Amino acid sequence: xxxxxxxxLDSIVSGILVGGFYAAMAVGISIAFGMxxxxxxxxxxxxxxxxxxxxxxNSQFGFDPILVGAxxxxxxxxxxxxxxxxxxxAFERRGxxxxxxxxxxxxxxxxxxxGLQLIFGVDYRLVEAPYIGPSYNIGPVSLxxxxxxxxxxxxxxxxxxxxxxxxxxxxxxxMAVAQDKFALQLMGAAPVRIKRIAFGLSTATAxxxxxxxxxxxxxxPSMGRDYIGRIFAICVLGGIGSLPGxxxxxxxxxxxxxxxxxFYGPSWSPAIAFGFLLIALVVRPxxxxxxx
Amino acid sequence: xxxxxxITLACLVGIALVAASTFVTNEYYxxxxxxxxxYVVLATAWNILGGYVGYVNFGTTAFLAIGxxxxxxxxxxxxxxxxxLILIAGLLCGAxxxxxxxxTIRLRGVYFTIATLALSVVVQTFITNWDYVGGSRGxxxxxxxEVPVFGSYVAYLFFLMTVLAVAAVAIARVxxxxxxxxxxxxxxxxxxxxxxSGVPVLRLKLIAAAISxxxxxxxxxxxxxxxxxxxxxxxxxxxxTVNSVAMPLVGGTTSWLGPVIGAILLGTMQQxxxxxxxxxxxxxxxxxxxxxxxxxxxxxxxxxxxSMGGKKTDPETNPLAAMLVTEKRSSQ
Numbered sequence: 318x319x320x321x322x323x324x325x326l327d328s329i330v331s332g333i334l335v336g337g338f339y340a341a342m343a344v345g346i347s348i349a350f351g352m353x354x355x356x357x358x359x360x361x362x363x364x365x366x367x368x369x370x371x372x373x374x375n376s377q378f379g380f381d382p383i384l385v386g387a388x389x390x391x392x393x394x395x396x397x398x399x400x401x402x403x404x405x406x407a408f409e410r411r412g413x414x415x416x417x418x419x420x421x422x423x424x425x426x427x428x429x430x431x432g433l434q435l436i437f438g439v440d441y442r443l444v445e446a447p448y449i450g451p452s453y454n455i456g457p458v459s460l461x462x463x464x465x466x467x468x469x470x471x472x473x474x475x476x477x478x479x480x481x482x483x484x485x486x487x488x489x490x491x492m493a494v495a496q497d498k499f500a501l502q503l504m505g506a507a508p509v510r511i512k513r514i515a516f517g518l519s520t521a522t523a524x525x526x527x528x529x530x531x532x533x534x535x536x537x538p539s540m541g542r543d544y545i546g547r548i549f550a551i552c553v554l555g556g557i558g559s560l561p562g563x564x565x566x567x568x569x570x571x572x573x574x575x576x577x578x579x580f581y582g583p584s585w586s587p588a589i590a591f592g593f594l595l596i597a598l599v600v601r602p603x604x605x606x607x608x609x
Numbered sequence: 610x611x612x613x614x615x616i617t618l619a620c621l622v623g624i625a626l627v628a629a630s631t632f633v634t635n636e637y638y639x640x641x642x643x644x645x646x647x648y649v650v651l652a653t654a655w656n657i658l659g660g661y662v663g664y665v666n667f668g669t670t671a672f673l674a675i676g677x678x679x680x681x682x683x684x685x686x687x688x689x690x691x692x693x694l695i696l697i698a699g700l701l702c703g704a705x706x707x708x709x710x711x712x713t714i715r716l717r718g719v720y721f722t723i724a725t726l727a728l729s730v731v732v733q734t735f736i737t738n739w740d741y742v743g744g745s746r747g748x749x750x751x752x753x754x755e756v757p758v759f760g761s762y763v764a765y766l767f768f769l770m771t772v773l774a775v776a777a778v779a780i781a782r783v784x785x786x787x788x789x790x791x792x793x794x795x796x797x798x799x800x801x802x803x804x805x806s807g808v809p810v811l812r813l814k815l816i817a818a819a820i821s822x823x824x825x826x827x828x829x830x831x832x833x834x835x836x837x838x839x840x841x842x843x844x845x846x847x848x849x850t851v852n853s854v855a856m857p858l859v860g861g862t863t864s865w866l867g868p869v870i871g872a873i874l875l876g877t878m879q880q881x882x883x884x885x886x887x888x889x890x891x892x893x894x895x896x897x898x899x900x901x902x903x904x905x906x907x908x909x910x911x912x913x914x915x916s917m918g919g920k921k922t923d924p925e926t927n928p929l930a931a932m933l934v935t936e937k938r939s940s941q
Contacts (some may be wrong), residue, residue, distance in 0.1 A: 411907070422906065424855075
């Protein structure tokens with residue numbers, strides 16, 4: 318095998334691994350934006366908040382970051398229900414969610430970012446765990462364990478959510494709330510309550526994604542912004558509200574970025590997601606797997 | 610007040626500002642006033658698209674930075690005078706605004722918003738990779754110490770920014786009272802109804818996006834000379850975006866006066882707090898104010914003043930636009 322073919326294979330594999338992690342970041346937006354129509358642009362900032370919680374508990378008490386992420390889903394769920402209650406009361410009920418709702422989430426993003434900056438400064442922070450460091454090598458392909466673990470955990474997270482949406486009453490009600498609120502009420506579910514639960518779930522995934530992020534790379538407070546374009550590109554590309562679509566789109570973006578980074582330099586990869594976003598919006602706003 | 614009288618008045622205020630600045634001996638105050646005026650332009654520009662049409666732009670930094678870097682690059686290459694640089698930056702950013710609008714504004718408004726957020730990341734990527742303007746290392750901009758007529762360079766920059774601010778406010782006010790402005794308000798209130806009544810929805814939105822983008826770019830053009838050193842991280846600071854969103858929303862979005870009130874209030878507050886406390890804390894305050902205002906005072910300070918005056922106003926409705934739509938409907 319030629320050297321460049323090996324390089325290509327290696328960058329595809331690491332792209333798939335990173336893509337899995339992107340799916341975990343994007344799934345919260347997929348739920349909030351795709352199913353509930355709430356454009357929570359503060360989601361990446363919440364992910365960073367999750368990363369810093371993992372950082373604090375890891376550096377102070379030596380807890381495993383993934384364990385912290387899993388435990389943090391509980392407070393994040395309640396934070397989410399709280400946010401939705403405020404959002405519903407202040408914007409959805411008045412019908413001003415488009416401009417003021419967006420400004421509200423933008424304000425939250427900004428407050429979270431500046432707040433983290435005031436507490437932790439602008440230095441990069443990282444966590445320590447036994448699986449950060451070692452790496453398997455198969456031919457030219459290297460499989461760093463710190464990428465493998467978030468990938469597998471992300472897949473588990475998405476599969477779990479998909480089962481929840483497909484099999485449980487609440488899950489199906491969440492899928493239904495975007496389509497027909499009135500019919501949902503006839504089935505005996507209160508739309509506002511269902512949306513509150515769903516939004517709580519959406520923010521809960523930020524806690525997990527935050528833990529994955531800090532395992533993959535050191536983080537600093539303003540990093541969340543770089544992910545906004547990427548996450549929304551994945552959601553739009555994957556078809557709004559479709560979890561399998563989100564996963565496939567995340568892998569596509571991950572691979573495209575990884576190849577670009579390998580052959581043209583990593584500083585160009587942010588432009589890739591934006592290209593995807595624009596193309597997706599112009600050519601097929603319903604996404605690759607969405608109902609047109 | 611007619612448009613002509615308003616513009617005359619705005620010019621007089623501008624002349625008074627420039628005249629007053631010549632009596633100020635401490636140059637810091639002129640710098641601070643420049644900062645506030647810059648935000649008057651940015652907030653007004655944001656409001657032309659955000660407040661009048663209802664399309665939220667979170668990419669102020671992108672437009673500002675395109676203006677800033679195009680001016681820095683052209684200055685390095687051709688050494689053009691600043692007014693020319695301002696015009697070029699305006700044309701360039703108007704075109705970017707138009708292109709962004711053309712690609713995304715036809716969809717739901719929120720896609721436009723997301724695209725503008727992503728745009729700032731991409732423009733930053735390009736600038737960071739652009740060696741001619743220093744890439745991530747940054748670039749020093751030489752400025753002459755003396756300028757004919759104005760004396761100091763700071764006074765000259767202040768004059769230019771005053772002209773821009775007066776122009777921006779005048780444009781906003783003229784738009785507000787024109788058929789174009791009524792069309793924009795009709796789109797904001799109900800896009801389908803507006804289209805059904807014969808408002809050329811797409812064209813009006815695109816014109817608004819181009820004007821808004823152009824004004825933001827023009828604000829950026831004198832900035833390299835104000836800062837004398839430009840580098841990507843601070844040029845793409847989220848502070849510009851959060852301020853240009855917060856100022857109109859705090860002041861009130863339905864009238865030209867709202868962004869001006871917001872910019873003067875928040876701009877002065879930040880200058881004072883930067884000196885007294887720290888610049889991170891004052892940004893935090895802006896974010897908190899933004900959230901408080903959108904929740905508790907959706908019509909901003911103007912809305913609060915109006916409701917205190919006993920004049921009931923419907924939050925999202927411009928009465929004139931509503932009238933226009935009903936008239937058109939009944940005539941069909």
